[in-house]
Amino acid sequence: xxxxxxxxxxxxxxxxxxxxxxxxxxxxxxxxxxxxxxxxxxxxxxxxxxxxxxxxxxxxxxxxxxxxxxxxxxxxxxxxxxxxxxxxxxxxxxxxxxxxxxxxxxxxxxxxxxxxxxxxxxxxxxxxxxxxxxxxxxxxxxxxxxxxxxxxxxxxxxxxxxxxxxxxxxxxxxxxxxxxxxxxxxxxxxxxxxxxxxxxxxxxxxxxxxxxxxxxxxxxxxxxxxxxxxxxxxxxxxxxxxxxxxxxxxxxxxxxxxxxxxxxxxxxxxxxx
Amino acid sequence: xxxxxxxxxxxxxxxxxxxxxxxxxxxxxxxxxxxxxxxxxxxxxxxxxxxxxxxxxxxxxxxxxxxxxxxxxxxxxxxxxxxxxxxxxxxxxxxxxxxxxxxxxxxxxxxxxxxxxxxxxxxxxxxxxxxxxxxxxxxxxxxxxxxxxxxxxxxxxxxxxxxxxxxxxxxxxxxxxxxxxxxxxxxxxxxxxxxxxxxxxxxxxxxxxxxxxxxxxxxxxxxxxxxxxxxxxxxxxxxxxxxxxxxxxxxxxxxxxxxxxxxxxxxxxxxxxxxxxxxxxxxxxxxxxxxxxxxxxxxxxxxx
Numbered sequence: 001x002x003x004x005x006x007x008x009x010x011x012x013x014x015x016x017x018x019x020x021x022x023x024x025x026x027x028x029x030x031x032x033x034x035x036x037x038x039x040x041x042x043x044x045x046x047x048x049x050x051x052x053x054x055x056x057x058x059x060x061x062x063x064x065x066x067x068x069x070x071x072x073x074x075x076x077x078x079x080x081x082x083x084x085x086x087x088x089x090x091x092x093x094x095x096x097x098x099x100x101x102x103x104x105x106x107x108x109x110x111x112x113x114x115x116x117x118x119x120x121x122x123x124x125x126x127x128x129x130x131x132x133x134x135x136x137x138x139x140x141x142x143x144x145x146x147x148x149x150x151x152x153x154x155x156x157x158x159x160x161x162x163x164x165x166x167x168x169x170x171x172x173x174x175x176x177x178x179x180x181x182x183x184x185x186x187x188x189x190x191x192x193x194x195x196x197x198x199x200x201x202x203x204x205x206x207x208x209x210x211x212x213x214x215x216x217x218x219x220x221x222x223x224x225x226x227x228x229x230x231x232x233x234x235x236x237x238x239x240x241x242x243x244x245x246x247x248x249x250x251x252x253x254x255x256x257x258x259x260x261x262x263x264x265x266x267x268x269x270x271x272x273x
Numbered sequence: 274x275x276x277x278x279x280x281x282x283x284x285x286x287x288x289x290x291x292x293x294x295x296x297x298x299x300x301x302x303x304x305x306x307x308x309x310x311x312x313x314x315x316x317x318x319x320x321x322x323x324x325x326x327x328x329x330x331x332x333x334x335x336x337x338x339x340x341x342x343x344x345x346x347x348x349x350x351x352x353x354x355x356x357x358x359x360x361x362x363x364x365x366x367x368x369x370x371x372x373x374x375x376x377x378x379x380x381x382x383x384x385x386x387x388x389x390x391x392x393x394x395x396x397x398x399x400x401x402x403x404x405x406x407x408x409x410x411x412x413x414x415x416x417x418x419x420x421x422x423x424x425x426x427x428x429x430x431x432x433x434x435x436x437x438x439x440x441x442x443x444x445x446x447x448x449x450x451x452x453x454x455x456x457x458x459x460x461x462x463x464x465x466x467x468x469x470x471x472x473x474x475x476x477x478x479x480x481x482x483x484x485x486x487x488x489x490x491x492x493x494x495x496x497x498x499x500x501x502x503x504x505x506x507x508x509x510x511x512x513x514x515x516x517x518x519x520x521x522x523x524x525x526x527x528x529x530x531x532x533x534x535x536x537x538x539x540x541x542x543x544x545x546x547x548x549x550x551x552x553x554x555x556x557x558x559x560x561x562x563x564x565x566x567x568x569x570x571x572x573x574x575x576x577x
Contacts, residue, residue: 162378166373168373177386269387
């Protein structure tokens with residue numbers, strides 16, 4: 001009961017705020033201008049009204065949702081691999097000079113190669129197309145995660161080490177209770193940025209690789225959101241292009257929001273009170 | 274330009290506060306001819322040179338000196354985070370080479386672990402040494418109440434005020450029962466009111482346990498209020514300029530010390546010493562300034 005009251009109170013506060021109306025009017029105006037421009041032929045971009053209708057149709061089309069599923073899976077699995085591999089690698093490089101001396105040069109030589117440049121090589125190298133695309137999303141997130149982990153671990157205040165050693169901490173204790181927790185905020189940053197890159201990369205990777213082997217199962221609309229956009233362009237359904245773009249935007253937003261929430265859960269000490 | 278570096282006997286200060294005349298009090302830590310330089314050969318910067326002094330057992334020794342004179346470096350050497358370039362620091366005869374729980378440091382800025390609650394911070398030492406059982410927990414609870422943070426045991430350091438953070442850090446150190454407490458301008462970042470309160474609070478804490486304490490500050494009032502003995506340092510490279518005993522009665526109360534004549538005499542003495550040292554670093558290389566210091570120091574030594 002209390003929460004419903006609080007909710008309606010917040011909603012009421014929102015409805016009277018100038019900020020809210022400014023923002024809403026701006027968005028509505030933008031959509032109107034777009035609609036008018038499309039109808040009068042000023043712009044070739046499909047009108048919002050058309051987009052809404054197409055969206056409606058697509059919501060009922062299982063192959064559209066299958067595209068969602070494919071893209072999300074490709075991003076998520078690549079991202080997960082990037083975290084599982086990148087965090088230990090980054091920590092290892094920050095903690096051990098020997099390890100860093102061996103791994104970092106190789107890492108730094110490979111890093112400037114854009115993940116998308118890997119797509120043809122990945123297709124040749126990996127047994128399945130799905131794996132190729134996931135490899136590319138992995139790369140997108142991996143470099144960012146590692147760089148952030150190294151940076152976070154290397155900038156830990158020396159006095160924390162001094163205090164811990166004075167009180168009798170062993171090397172392992174310092175790693176577990178000082179280095180690891182102190183690096184978590186940087187890991188969260190690396191993850192948030194990394195998953196954004198993974199999304200950017202998956203769209204293009206899907207366009208290039210033609211939707212992947214699973215794409216043939218979904219048909220023209222079901223090879224992943226990137227493939228969907230490309231195919232819509234090739235097939236001439238321009239409203240679908242816009243729907244695809246908006247879908248990807250929503251997908252990216254949801255992943256970032258989820259990660260942010262996860263990040264907050266994992267760093268309770270950063271909440272301000 | 275020569276300035277006498279040995280302390281001249283002070284006159285008219287009575288028996289309550291005297292320049293140090295040497296006693297049979299035992300030293301918990303001995304600093305002997307310690308020097309510390311950074312860098313190599315021509316580019317070496319000597320921060321401490323031939324510094325010698327004892328830290329007396331059961332006493333609160335305050336080191337005061339001009340900014341940048343090497344006090345923080347000395348602290349790092351005492352704590353064992355670094356080793357002297359020459360000379361030796363010994364504790365009860367054994368050389369100090371490593372950090373250890375017998376010498377815990379409270380830094381200028383809070384070194385509480387931000388990702389741990391107050392309770393977990395305090396329990397850090399016992400857990401690091403894998404001390405099992407309920408004893409550490411009980412000690413932690415006791416200390417939490419003692420420093421007045423019982424209600425904040427589950428808060429994070431960022432949720433505590435400056436004074437509270439310092440008290441939490443004191444508790445974190447005390448749970449390990451160190452033989453020596455080393456504090457490096459611990460109240461520096463606090464506002465004036467909190468600072469005064471913390472000074473009195475810490476004096477009481479010390480008086481309860483009489484744990485050997487080495488306290489570094491640049492605040493003369495703070496030094497006189499807390500100290501059993503004051504070490505006045507030269508400017509860099511650091512060396513002990515003067516040792517002043519402070520025999521004010523304990524327990525110390527701020528009101529008593531402010532009004533105390535002997536305390537004020539000590540203050541003037543320390544002030545003039547510090548001023549001299551500070552002026553030296555100010556005037557390094559300038560003959561005119563050096564002459565000025567000469568004349569000035571002569572006036573202080575022979576008040577007409």
